[in-house]
Amino acid sequence: MKSSVIIFPGSNCDRDMDVALKKFGFKNQMVWHNDQSIPKSDLIVLPGGFSYGDYLRCGSIASKSKIIKSVIDFANSGGLVLGICNGFQILTETGLLNGILQQNKFLNFICSNIFVKVKDKQNKYFKDLKKNVLELHIAHNEGNYFCSDDELKSLEDNNQIAVTYCGEDGTENETTNPNGAIKNIAGIFNKNKNVLGMMPHPERMIDKYLSGEDGSLFFKNILDNFK
Amino acid sequence: MKIKVIVTLKNGVLDPQGKAILQTLNGMNFRNVEDVRQGKYFEIEVKEKDEKKAKSLVDDMCKKLLANLVIEDYKIV
Numbered sequence: 097m098k099s100s101v102i103i104f105p106g107s108n109c110d111r112d113m114d115v116a117l118k119k120f121g122f123k124n125q126m127v128w129h130n131d132q133s134i135p136k137s138d139l140i141v142l143p144g145g146f147s148y149g150d151y152l153r154c155g156s157i158a159s160k161s162k163i164i165k166s167v168i169d170f171a172n173s174g175g176l177v178l179g180i181c182n183g184f185q186i187l188t189e190t191g192l193l194n195g196i197l198q199q200n201k202f203l204n205f206i207c208s209n210i211f212v213k214v215k216d217k218q219n220k221y222f223k224d225l226k227k228n229v230l231e232l233h234i235a236h237n238e239g240n241y242f243c244s245d246d247e248l249k250s251l252e253d254n255n256q257i258a259v260t261y262c263g264e265d266g267t268e269n270e271t272t273n274p275n276g277a278i279k280n281i282a283g284i285f286n287k288n289k290n291v292l293g294m295m296p297h298p299e300r301m302i303d304k305y306l307s308g309e310d311g312s313l314f315f316k317n318i319l320d321n322f323k
Numbered sequence: 324m325k326i327k328v329i330v331t332l333k334n335g336v337l338d339p340q341g342k343a344i345l346q347t348l349n350g351m352n353f354r355n356v357e358d359v360r361q362g363k364y365f366e367i368e369v370k371e372k373d374e375k376k377a378k379s380l381v382d383d384m385c386k387k388l389l390a391n392l393v394i395e396d397y398k399i400v
Contacts, residue, residue, distance in 0.1 A: 153391055160388065196393045203339050242394060
């Protein structure tokens with residue numbers, strides 16, 4: 097499975113993502129934001145970081161960069177596009193995903209391990225995943241997901257909510273919501289579920305000695321579903 | 324021609340920074356401050372003499388980049 101990771105000025109999880117993808121057997125290549133086209137890929141990843149210094153709004157400048165047109169075309173033709181953290185913010189700014197990531201409710205930068213519940217498995221990312229709750233890592237200042245009531249209803253009706261913040265046992269409530277996101281939303285899909293944006297970093301959970309391996313499950317699962 | 328734009332959060336959208344400023348002002352004994360909403364201000368120099376045309380250009384910029392209409396309103400002043 098071929099993947100491409102797009103590097104924006106200020107991306108800082110691009111190499112982590114490269115390491116993670118290669119570890120599980122993706123043939124990954126790095127693509128610069130100023131390029132016009134993306135080499136043939138089965139998966140495009142927009143990595144975490146602070147593209148363009150988070151100027152104006154997180155992800156807003158990156159969402160207008162040269163490479164984005166190719167990303168949008170790829171997504172609209174059904175290709176898998178995964179946005180992690182700043183990548184999720186970029187995807188909402190392009191309009192590929194609904195809503196926006198606002199500043200965390202309590203104005204703090206959050207860096208910690210959290211649990212997320214997988215809400216939908218009828219998609220190429222989570223289909224046949226053995227676990228329902230994953231331990232992943234978040235590190236963000238703007239992860240407070242917000243959308244209009246109509247958009248929320250449409251997300252719920254179409255099962256586009258991908259993952260939600262929860263406790264280790266899967267309980268979702270205010271105490272397991274780190275940043276104030278509506279309905280504890282940590283990640284969503286587009287209507288066709290080929291585009292996934294989420295705040296948690298699976299690429300930081302791929303080593304059983306350093307972190308945990310729930311990120312490994314995530315990447316292996318994408319590969320298994322591709323076969 | 325210089326066009327000025329103010330971008331504010333829509334009514335009903337939580338503004339934690341505004342809340343923090345409000346609490347600080349109250350703590351500084353500005354007791355009659357009831358609410359604070361924080362926004363953004365832009366000055367855009369447009370190479371255009373016709374004010375109507377310049378404003379319509381800036382309007383397009385607001386919709387496409389300067390404001391995110393999910394949570395923000397904009398005003399060209």
